[in-house]
Amino acid sequence: MQLTVSKYILSDKANCQYCYKCLRNCPVKSISFKNNESLVIEEECVLCGTCVLTCPQSAKTYRKDSDKMIQLFGKPFVLSIAPSFYAHFEEPLKILSLLRSLGAVYISETAVGAEYVTNEYLKLFQKRTGPAITTSCPVVVSLIEKHYPELKDYLLELKSPALAHYEFLNHMFGSIPKIFISPCIAKKEELDGKFDVVLTFEELEGIIEKQGLKEKVSTLKETFPDAPYPRRTRIYPESGGIIRSASFEGKHDSQSYILEGINNIIEFLNTLQSLEEKVLIEASACVGGCINGPAMRKDDNILQRRLRMRKIISQLDKLEGKRIDTDSIPLQIHRTFKDRKVRYNVPDHLISKILEEMGKTDPVKELNCTGCGYETCREKARAVAIGKAEKEMCFEYLVEKVSSFSNLVVEETPNAIIIYQDSDVLYLNNSAKSLFSDYSNELIIDICSKFKADSSRIHELYVKSRKVYLYPKVFDLPNNGGTVVLLVDMTEMMVQKEKMNEMRKKTIQKIEEVLNDQMKLAQDIASLLGESIAETKSHFSEFKRFLGDENVDM
Known part of the structure; x- marks a missing residue:
């Protein structure tokens, strides 16, 4: 549904922090939050100025x-x-x-x-x-x-x-x-x-x-x-x-x-x-x-x-002056009032569908907390259907959505994540389960304890007859909730590093061999040049003497 933006109450997108304070305080809920913009709806706004007065970021003002x-x-x-x-x-x-x-x-x-x-x-x-x-x-x-x-x-x-x-x-x-x-x-x-x-x-x-x-x-x-x-x-x-x-x-x-x-x-x-x-x-x-x-x-x-x-x-x-005589200057001040209400046709099944999408599958989950600015969850769902609100404005829905996303990230990350407390393994993500599939809880905790004791270096570990390199990140959860060990698999990098080192070593050896050959060649050339120069010099001396003797005879 097309909604008209108020030409009297103006919104500053740059200042708006999406805190919903204006909506929570708006007595007629005439403010739309959609596509990262907060706008006042002219068809519903009564211009009380509440949003202007309550916005902590001065994102609402009047013309x-x-x-x-x-x-x-x-x-x-x-x-x-x-x-x-x-x-x-x-x-x-x-x-x-x-x-x-x-x-x-x-x-x-x-x-x-x-x-x-x-x-x-x-x-x-x-x-x-x-x-x-x-x-x-x-x-x-x-x-x-x-x-x-x-x-x-x-x-x-x-x-x-x-x-x-x-x-x-x-x-x-x-x-x-x-x-x-x-x-x-x-x-x-x-x-x-x-x-x-x-x-x-x-x-x-x-x-x-x-x-x-x-x-x-x-x-x-x-x-x-x-x-x-x-x-x-x-x-x-x-x-x-x-x-x-x-x-x-x-x-x-x-x-x-x-x-x-x-x-x-x-x-x-x-x-x-x-x-x-x-x-x-x-x-x-x-x-x-x-x-x-x-x-x-x-x-x-x-x-x-x-x-x-x-x-x-x-x-x-106390001024001495003429007082208004309403009878002497008759004015037409009577008026009639209009029905200016905008009626939105939002079927109940659509509201129910939106509530379900927000995880509110039964009335018990409709908290009606007013955190989004609306008095009830159904009123909020109706606003979503109209196009003046977003499902993400519901904090409970957003937290659940972020939590689900976070859980998915944790489960699917290639890094192994282990949470243990005392002698119990509390959690293993998919990567950790794969890495330690044949390990007992006691052995996993023993390995994690060693990682915790020395968490500033890359550790070598033989798993299933394969050497792996793991870099640990270790921290304790608050309120004695256990210890988290995140293992970053550095195996590929270390293997590449070893290959590079081996290649570097071979390269240096090859360079040394080439240099030795070059030096031997240079020495041979120098020796030959020395002999040739000595012989040339001898012949030249003889030639000089020959010329000298010939000049004397003449």
Whole structure:
């Protein structure tokens, strides 16, 4: 089956160590491990960011859109800032001044969109007779659409504050480029095709750092967002912020519930249909709300972020300026939800076949240890059938496979392997059985003891009237498990060595014979040359005298 690789969560093959930690922590198991690659599957991923946060090798990250924002610098753009902006930055109001200097002609709080959503939450909830789930968190919406589509009617049919704010900005500014900044990775998918640029706070910090703007921030004066201001929704990113914004507290506590953490939400959804009470459920994938989002700063804690945000909110609440009137600027923020679940047709017999191939021939062998990342062995086998997992991800199967392979190697190696303990021979591999086929255990142990006593040299041994040369490797097993003697057969090498030595000896003798013959020949030649030279010299002397006498007569 063809699976789509996520364009929002990216995988670095070079960094991935195949530890399966991301899969073990992924609440929806949307990560594929196959062909030495770990990839996030778009059809299943809810963009909670868990894999990004848990990967010890930084092999998972999310798509960065910083370059898109940098391209807008010096041009007019409008900006939507999530309320958690005040929780992330030490001097958020100075950051707003920086953004204005870079081209922001209008900076608006996403909480303005939350005003529209909150009003509609109240209206829709009044019409409900059972539980209703808020739709501000895009992770929760994706979770239900992709994995629990049968529960989509429990969602209040409204856009998120970010989408509502887009409608507001689009109404006010038309085609002017729009930028959204938040601590949420999932917003990149939710707002795709709406805002021109969707950034996280981490990305904005990175831009400030890389563009050398950090020092400039400290020199700027504080500036505030532009009106109209929200009335009550700046606390949305806190735990319970939606409930309090909707005034569901005090006497209304029985009609509301705060549900946080993606795993808690999944557990809740599994039994939701048995709940009949009318209750408004504030659902957030992040424990603690958006101020604990995946792209929030990591050098502090959630309480420090809340205190920073509350400090700025107290300043903003004192501003004299127009508050948003949702009736004067009507927006279309209602929406419907889709069934986006991918259904895999995996027959039971195929799952059983894969389990058998993994050595799980009966339910007792299905350990359900979760070591591979899946909750059960059957779920893992189903993933193998789909093509998003490998059988080797099962540690038990892999150990058994390696063990079987190791046993085969030990049995078939040409080296003799003996394991003995005290006076007992515990193990002989095939080569050892062949070598010592007629030997008693006592004799084998005696030979091995001699090898152990002198294991640094090649030993000669006569076996079946044949001389063999054996080089021993000896070591003791831990916990008094016995002694292992590995005998490397050096016979062929030693025979070759002896042949080479014999050939070398014969060659040297032959060379000596040739040299002796050459020396004798040289001596004979020298003797003949000596006699010839002496005779020539005598004749020459006589010739000289003859010439001398003849000259005198003339």
